[in-house]
Amino acid sequence: MKKVIYIIVVLFVAFLFFALIPINNSKENSIEVTGTIKSVQEGGVKDVVFELENNPIKYYINRGFENGFELTKTKKDLEGKKIKLFYADSWTPLAPFGLQYKHISHLVVHDSVVYNEW
Numbered sequence: 001m002k003k004v005i006y007i008i009v010v011l012f013v014a015f016l017f018f019a020l021i022p023i024n025n026s027k028e029n030s031i032e033v034t035g036t037i038k039s040v041q042e043g044g045v046k047d048v049v050f051e052l053e054n055n056p057i058k059y060y061i062n063r064g065f066e067n068g069f070e071l072t073k074t075k076k077d078l079e080g081k082k083i084k085l086f087y088a089d090s091w092t093p094l095a096p097f098g099l100q101y102k103h104i105s106h107l108v109v110h111d112s113v114v115y116n117e118w
Contacts, residue, residue, distance in 0.1 A: 023090045025105040027118050030086035033059070037083055040075045043101075048074060050085075050104070059085055059102050061115055077109075084108045 035052035043049040048064030048071075065071065087102040107115040 023088045023103070025088040025103070025117055027086070027106070029089050030105055031089050032084060032086050034082070034084045037078050037081055040071070040079055042071055049101075050078075050083075052083075057100060057102055059087060059104050061104050061107070064115070078114075081109050083114075 033052070033055070035055055037050055038053045039051045041049045041051075042065060043058075043060060044062075046063045046065040048061040048069050050059045052059070061067075061069065085104050085108070086106040087104055104115060105117040106113070
């Protein structure tokens with residue numbers, strides 16, 4: 001019985017270790033996505049959430065509304081615009097088969113950088 005508990009504890013610690021590894025969101029580790037912004041909304045805790053046309057994944061800027069973005073202005077400026085965004089190519093045991101939401105590390109509209117974490 002002690003052996004089973006020991007194995008469970010070791011597996012739990014390993015799970016926590018892999019779940020808490022920081023995500024590398026550098027340019028070299030990023031995936032580029034282009035598309036047209038279908039909608040801009042607020043989600044999570046003051047996150048700016050973007051939905052692209054013909055793309056089931058939603059992309060977000062973490063705490064964007066606390067860092068200079070305003071919902072009405074962002075909607076007006078970006079909805080319907082063609083954009084290029086980058087998100088970190090990462091894996092986590094918390095979502096082993098992928099996520100429906102991807103964290104934006106870089107956002108460009110008409111060759112103008114709107115958001116950057118690099």
